[in-house]
Amino acid sequence: MQSHPIQRLVIVGGGTAGWMAAALLAKAFGPTLAIRLIESDEIGTVGVGEATIPQIRHINQFLGIDEDAMLRAVRGTLKLGIEFNDWRRIGDSYLHAFGDIGLPLGLVPFQHYWLRDWQRREGVAPDLWSYSINAQACRQMRFGRMERVGSSPLTGVRYAYHLDAGLYGQYLRGTCDPRHVQRIEGKIVDVRLRAEDGFIESLQLASGEIVDGDFFIDCSGFRGLLIEGALNSGYENWQQWLPCDRAVAVASARVAPMRPYTQASARAAGWQWRIPLQHRNGNGHVYCSEYLSDDEATATLLAHLDGEALAEPRMIRFTTGMRRRSWNRNCVALGLASGFMEPLESTSIHMIQSAINRLISLFPDRHCDSALSDEYNRQTRLEYESVRDFLVLHYRATEREDTPFWRHCRAIGMPEHLARRVELFRQSGQIFRHGEELFTEVGWLQVLIGQGIEPQRYHPMADALPAAELDGFLGNMRTLIQRAVQTFPGHEQFVAGHCRAEA
Ligand SMILES: Cc1cc2nc3c(=O)[nH]c(=O)nc-3n(C[C@H](O)[C@H](O)[C@H](O)COP(=O)(O)OP(=O)(O)OC[C@H]3O[C@@H](n4cnc5c(N)ncnc54)[C@H](O)[C@@H]3O)c2cc1C
Numbered sequence: 075m076q077s078h079p080i081q082r083l084v085i086v087g088g089g090t091a092g093w094m095a096a097a098l099l100a101k102a103f104g105p106t107l108a109i110r111l112i113e114s115d116e117i118g119t120v121g122v123g124e125a126t127i128p129q130i131r132h133i134n135q136f137l138g139i140d141e142d143a144m145l146r147a148v149r150g151t152l153k154l155g156i157e158f159n160d161w162r163r164i165g166d167s168y169l170h171a172f173g174d175i176g177l178p179l180g181l182v183p184f185q186h187y188w189l190r191d192w193q194r195r196e197g198v199a200p201d202l203w204s205y206s207i208n209a210q211a212c213r214q215m216r217f218g219r220m221e222r223v224g225s226s227p228l229t230g231v232r233y234a235y236h237l238d239a240g241l242y243g244q245y246l247r248g249t250c251d252p253r254h255v256q257r258i259e260g261k262i263v264d265v266r267l268r269a270e271d272g273f274i275e276s277l278q279l280a281s282g283e284i285v286d287g288d289f290f291i292d293c294s295g296f297r298g299l300l301i302e303g304a305l306n307s308g309y310e311n312w313q314q315w316l317p318c319d320r321a322v323a324v325a326s327a328r329v330a331p332m333r334p335y336t337q338a339s340a341r342a343a344g345w346q347w348r349i350p351l352q353h354r355n356g357n358g359h360v361y362c363s364e365y366l367s368d369d370e371a372t373a374t375l376l377a378h379l380d381g382e383a384l385a386e387p388r389m390i391r392f393t394t395g396m397r398r399r400s401w402n403r404n405c406v407a408l409g410l411a412s413g414f415m416e417p418l419e420s421t422s423i424h425m426i427q428s429a430i431n432r433l434i435s436l437f438p439d440r441h442c443d444s445a446l447s448d449e450y451n452r453q454t455r456l457e458y459e460s461v462r463d464f465l466v467l468h469y470r471a472t473e474r475e476d477t478p479f480w481r482h483c484r485a486i487g488m489p490e491h492l493a494r495r496v497e498l499f500r501q502s503g504q505i506f507r508h509g510e511e512l513f514t515e516v517g518w519l520q521v522l523i524g525q526g527i528e529p530q531r532y533h534p535m536a537d538a539l540p541a542a543e544l545d546g547f548l549g550n551m552r553t554l555i556q557r558a559v560q561t562f563p564g565h566e567q568f569v570a571g572h573c574r575a576e577a
Contacts, residue, residue, distance in 0.1 A: 078440040080288040081108060084277065086262060086300055087293030088113025090123055090239060091409025091426045093246035094133070095291050098430045100254045101137055109254060110285060112277065114261040119243065120295055120390065120410060122323050124349045124356045125153060125336045125420035126234040128172050133427060137249050145573035147245045148237040149352040152217045152334050152565060154208040156419065158524060159339040163473050168524030169335070170419070171208035173232035175516050176551055182535045185519050189503050189532035191548055194541075202523055204552050207231055210559045217334045218562030223554050230558075234420075236336065236349045236356075258285065262294075265304035273404045273442070274300060288440050291433075292407040296414070301397055301407035308398035309413075315466045315486060316394035317479075318344050318416055322372050323358035323388050327381035334565040338418060340472075341374055342366065343479035347417065352575050354384060360416055365479040392416070396458045401447040404440075406433055413458060418468060421461050421512065428457060428512075453510070460511035463492040464521070471496070471525035496527060503529035 083099065085092050088111055096111050134141055144150070155171035162168070176184030184205065191199045203209035208231060211217060220230035247257070260279035268275045276286035292300035301307045313319065328350065337348040344361030359375035366374075372387050396413030400406060409426045432453055436446045470488055474480035488496065491508075498504050499522050505515040539547070563571065 079106070080438065080440055081106070082287040083107050083109045083289050083291065084285055084287035085109060085111040085291045085293055086277070087111075087295060087409070087411070088243065088247070088257070089119035089293060089295060089409060090243050090246075090423055091411070092291075092293035093243045093250070094423075094426050095293060095408055095430055096255045097137060097246045097249045098133070098427075099434070100250055102434050105254060107254070108256075110256045110258055110287070112258045112260060112262060112279070112285060115259060116261055119240070121239055121388070122321070122356070122358060122390065123239045123417070123423055124351065125156075125236055125347070125417065127420055127424050128232045128234045129424050129427060130234055139249065142573040144245060145235065145237075145569075146575045147248075148235075148241040149575045150235045150237040150573070151332050151350050151352060151569055153234040153236050153336060154212050154217065154231065154334045156336045156338055157212070157333075158468070158521075159337065160474075161338075161340045161345075161468055161472060162524065162526045164476065168520065169203055169206075169209050169212055170517060170520045170524070171203065171206045171212060171335075172234065173206065173208045173516075174229045175202060175209075175519065176205035176548075177227060179539065179547070180535075182533050183505075183515065185505070186503055186533040186536040187539070187544060187548065189529055190536045191544060193532070200548070200552060202520065205548070205555065207555045207558055208233075210555055211562055212333075212335045214559055214562075215331060215333060215565050216559055216562035217565040217568045218559075220558060220562075223558045226554050228551065228554060233334075236351055238351055238353075239356075258283075262299060265300055267304060271403070272305070274304060288404065289438070289442070290405045292405055292411045293409050295410045296392060298397065298407060298411040300405050301400070301402060301411055305402045305405060307400075307402045307407070309393070310395045310398055311393055312395040312415070312462060313393065315462060315489060316416060316469070317362045317364070317482065317486075318360045318394070319392060320363050320368070320371065321358050321360045321390045321392070321416075322368065322375050323356070323390065324375060324379070324386070325354045325384045326357055326379040327384060328353065328355050329381040331564070332566050332569065336420065339378070340474070340480075341378075342477045344371070345418070346375060346378055348380070352569060355379075355381060358417075360418070362479055362482075365477070365482070396455070399447070399451050400429070400454045401433075401450045403447075404442045406450070412454070415458070415462055415465055418465050419461070419513075424512070425457065425461070429454065456509065457512060459489070459491070460508065460513070463489050463495070464513050464518070466492055467496070467521055467525065471522075471527055473526060496522070499529055500527055501530055503532040
């Protein structure tokens with residue numbers, strides 16, 4: 075059997091997706107793969123995407139990056155979770171903290187013991203987040219690196235980063251060996267397809283230069299220059315579930331102490347993010363244009379900044395959904411070119427990372443066999459749909475009726491899987507993670523409880539524990555967590571001591 079290995083890889087786009095793909099693929103394949111990355115300074119990058127989830131730390135391990143050095147370079151801070159304000163009701167707040175909550179006993183997950191305590195004490199028992207080290211550190215604005223809570227079986231702190239989007243792309247670029255990754259600055263004006271099979275053959279730049287390759291990665295952002303512009307792969311619109319379609323973003327001066335978490339605060343027709351970096355805050359207002367004008371959205375954003383705006387607000391339009399085929403012929407789309415579901419749970423950068431992992435594990439030769447691309451597209455769809463369901467839950471499970479937008483959200487039809495999951499939890503307190511889906515049971519638990527979905531029952535085995543033992547079990551966990559958090563410095567202090575960027 076003859077092998078026709080891919081030797082020339084072309085990446086279109088130098089945003090986070092493009093440079094992440096270049097850095098990871100260059101590391102994975104070494105000199106066997108010649109990578110060229112084309113980016114256009116004239117077009118620029120989307121310039122947002124500053125909150126991440128813990129899986130991003132695997133990139134550092136894979137590339138051999140020192141975490142503190144990276145945080146210094148991207149003026150980053152540490153992220154323990156997301157605070158959701160006013161989502162269930164105005165005045166209500168809950169956390170989606172990373173990491174575990176409590177401990178299971180035998181086969182019975184922790185939430186059942188907590189539910190028993192909660193129901194027994196009629197809502198005055200310590201809340202769910204009393205059993206999360208991340209949540210307690212958030213509440214006290216502290217941060218520490220800790221694998222385990224003392225010598226107990228409780229897992230320690232799981233964290234991610236807030237980072238400057240522009241600087242992160244540049245940082246990843248700096249990790250690429252120029253002998254393996256060649257950067258080409260220029261604007262692509264034409265995509266040429268092979269007559270016999272429609273595979274991409276070459277790209278033409280405005281300068282007239284032709285760049286040919288065996289395999290192409292489309293990281294050109296929302297425009298999907300190759301995947302849609304040339305290959306017409308189709309886009310599945312998910313606005314019936316995720317109605318927001320615009321964002322206005324602006325950086326502001328950082329005035330308050332740095333929080334070790336992202337804030338996502340619901341507004342009249344969408345929500346607003348606040349992301350603390352070392353030198354500024356990143357802010358944005360995601361909204362639904364059917365219910366709010368661009369001027370109103372901008373005014374709302376500016377009215378809720380905690381420091382002076384540092385630039386003119388920037389508008390970004392999008393359609394929530396996914397590319398029907400992210401891998402089509404000899405082209406894979408990554409990042410915004412493959413789809414977008416809005417940044418409520420900071421999932422997009424992670425989805426670039428997991429798509430690159432998927433591509434590496436299914437890497438083709440020059441034939442690009444359809445079985446490989448079908449499997450890639452199947453896995454991509456599962457990942458997108460599970461993230462979509464998680465996001466929809468935040469909107470759909472609101473009790474707000476104060477604006478037409480929130481009344482609309484209450485009426486959104488739930489995707490089938492989500493409807494089943496919510497009903498199972500409501501009736502029994504049970505949550506199951508399906509296959510490789512991104513969010514764990516603990517992530518789902520916090521949003522379900524945070525959005526006010528209270529189970530009617532818990533697992534019957536939770537009643538087997540005598541009440542005094544239950545009190546001891548829960549009380550010990552709370553004490554261990556509190557003691558551990560007390561040993562952490564403030565987040566601001568941690569950054570100053572480990573990774574403060576030069577002024
Ligand atoms: C409002 C908003 C908020 C977000 N917040 C988060 C967040 O908090 N966390 C998170 O994980 N993700 C977030 N994201 C998503 C995140 O920003 C993106 O996933 C990430 O930045 C990757 O973007 P990209 O590289 O795919 O596209 P882009 O940054 O748009 O890069 C596209 C690249 O393609 C190049 N290009 C395009 N056309 C051509 C051409 N003709 N010739 C040559 N080059 C070309 C451009 O020059 C550029 O280099 C957010 C997105 C939006 C819209």
